[in-house]
Amino acid sequence: MTSVEFAVRKRSRGAALTVLAAAQFTVMLATSIVNVALPQIRAGVGLSDGGTTWVVNAYGLAFGALLLAGGRAADLLGRRQVLLAGLALFGAASAAAGLATSPAVLICARAVQGVGAAVIAPAALALVMDLFPPGPERGRALGIWGAVSGAGGAAGVVLGGVLNQAWGWPWIFYAVALGTFLVLVACAVFVPRVAAGEAAPFDLPGTATIGLALTGLVWGLTTARSDGWTDGRVLGAFSLAAVLGAAFVLIERRSRHPLVPPRLFAGGRVAAGNVLMGLFGSVWIALFFFLPLYQQQVLGAGPLVTGLGQLPLAAANMLGATLAPRIARRIGATATAVAALLTEAAGMLWLSRISADGSFVTDVLGPSVLVGLGLSVAFVQLTAMSIEGVAKADSGLAGGLVNTTRQVGGAIGLAVLATVAGSVTSAAHRPHLEALTDGYRTAFVVSAAVLAASALLATVMNSLNTKARKTSCSPSTHPLPSSSGSRP
Template sequence: MTETVDRRTVADPAGVADGTPDPRRWLALCIIAVAQLMVVLDASIVNIAIPHAQSSLHISTANRQWMVTAYTLAFGGLLLLGGRIADYLGRKRAFMLGLFGFAVASALGGVAPNAGLLFAARALQGAFAAVLAPAALSLITVTFTESKERARAFGVYGAISGGGAAIGLIVGGILTEYASWRWCLLVNVPIALVTAIAAAPVVRESKASGEARYDLPGALTVTAGLVALVYGFTVAAEDGWSDPRTLGLLVGSVVLLVLFVVIEARSSAPLLPLRVALERNRGGSFLACLLTGAGLFSMFLFLTYYFQQTLGYSALKSGFAFLPFSGGIIVSAGLASQLLPRVGPRILAGSGGLLAALGMALLVGIGLDSSFVAHVLPSELLISFGMGLSFVPLSSVALVGVGAHDAGVASALVNTTQQVGGALGTALLNTVYATAVTGYLVDHHGPRAVAQSQIEGYTTAFIWGAVFIALSAIVVFVLVTAGRDTTSNTEAVPAHAG
């Protein structure tokens, strides 16, 4: 990897002066796909391992959500900055940096002797993933210059992003059950290093022209604000909502997030151009994605504990129990792609959200000895089918009327809002869960009461999850006005991460 970039790479992204396609472009795609798979896997592989990690490192109920939120907050909060870094530093250089950094962070997490280092390593993973994911997407864009080949390459990228979560659940179950929960992190080390070595001679460098400008104040304030908000929810789970620390953190988060908006409004090179988010359709899409993430991500956390601690499933069986969810999303997303030009985004995304909210609400019926087939499977299928119907039109609406220079930011915001919403929702609903468990045990005693208190916590969290997803559907019906023609003519740009 050279320190200077051949100027041809700006005008001729594949690095071939006469405009002919890069002869090693498909090999490069395979290498990039492995990196993308690793990033997607890491979001789901750890979910199955959380109960074992919590027991091993003596993590409290209030703090266990940091295994999820530390990663998603750093990933979502820094994703837009990561895209800028990839453009100006050089996409290959950022890709290699992301791989090596992800390997180091994974190694730290895998050997972490305590919860603090584990959470820090997860945050570091998320930060490097925020550089790696947009670099991978940009490399595909500049490597495949012919439209049909680029579409095929994006198809591979999308399949990896969609199917990676399902693979992660199974791999996480296998590693946790037959090795150790630590291998859910350590497995990234050889994958990242081998991918980096393979990429060095194959992937070509490219970078954006012009002066590099990074909105560091914006990145710092929004990330700090989100971390303060999540930490406030965590303190509330232990000390209550009226505790001075809780109130101080929540007020501080609001101040920091307002400051972020002020910085973006005044910056000459904002991390988030406000014009992208303030248009009615796009803003509705981003808000709906935020609310959907808030309701959906926590479901994986609570169902994982329900499977393993209440129903007595092994880690591997828990992974397989989530497979119908992944299958439902894949099927319904394909159906949504066919229906979108016919029925438009508003009806499709709104109906999908209501269907998913119904599925989440049905989880309230679970008990200490519920049947998976009778009580959990129908809910999984309803939620996944609804989410697939919703995600496709929301991604399309995010690009309605956006200028070419803002297309990358608008597309990345779909993923950013999902990740940030997931982090906030997981932290908040984990607090709701802890409060419900404590409240139940005040009036009920005995061994069965302890087990039933967990059910009380899960079902209370599922109710609020259903409310968040239902609100996302309402947002779509109220704000999204884009018609069938508008979205059918929009060339969707894949989000920066799966």
């Protein structure tokens, strides 16, 4: 390949990465953009308290339950084709949500948005893996991926506040629809065609059982936040999830073409990465739930000011994700992940010092920057760990799996932390704002403990994997040397 051809190929891959990152940004944006506008959305379409909650839950439920199916469909049907279909569905559902005049239409549109997101996220990540082989280039690509993923959550709060205050809540969805269709056109132009994977039948029984199991689990968790953990419907949802989860394991063992083939976990790194990503996700999603609540309910900030308050966190997130590959090459992947998790834990502990009579500058600014740095670096490293060594034919599934564990972990974490915070607030015999602050502080302390435990677990898992590799290397074998910085 000549230098000119190499430069052209590099520019084309850069353009494709930009577009794929924009697709991921759109998915993350839609996760949080409604948070600061829920009161206005409720009044606009006549939602009840429970219905208002489902404006958020319908999206997250469909997203988390169908990610594995979306990833496998991308592997079997062609990643570019599936990505384009997902973007079209996502954009149409976003426009329908903006046009909604009744609670049923709005909630259904949000659920269809989640279906589209469940297709987009794994297909886009698989295409990034196709374009950038393992090594420094993939590390830089994942750094960009991590920057836009983390920034999307923060940007959603910012954009939601701006659009809601300027033109009203429907423009939150119109803006997402417009952005999605622009990304769709850009994907059609700049993302190269990639051949579909193996000609294998789609595992419909496995897909149905795991999808329904995850639906029951996430529905039970989200409902428990409002109705309590001992509510009959909540316990029934958890029981259904357990039964269907067991059925999924049995189906996968007997299937010739399982939805989640055992070879995906052969190296140990994918399993470890997904466990850690689940713990990490439990804190990530809760952060963008509690922080805006503190700013609005305690500090008295409006939607616009609350949104703008996320900008320092978003900037720190982008900086950390950009630096993550360089740090990993210098000190190793596992050390980088551990340091990032501990940095985020320190930021959460700092946030636990918020007060009822505080301010954004004194109580939120510093810790949010520290959290943003740790969050972004950890996300990049855990994503890389979760897809390391995966065969090209399974890259879509691997992308779906790591997104599933983050989403389900987030649902579990948010349900538990919201319950803990609510219990502390209810038990506090103090003025309302001080009681609310006590609950939020407790949520941040527990989040810090989860992150610290994740850092310890990452160290232990790395040690076990290292011992396993040494044990498997006998004098008669010729083990391949590990690349410096890319494996711990």
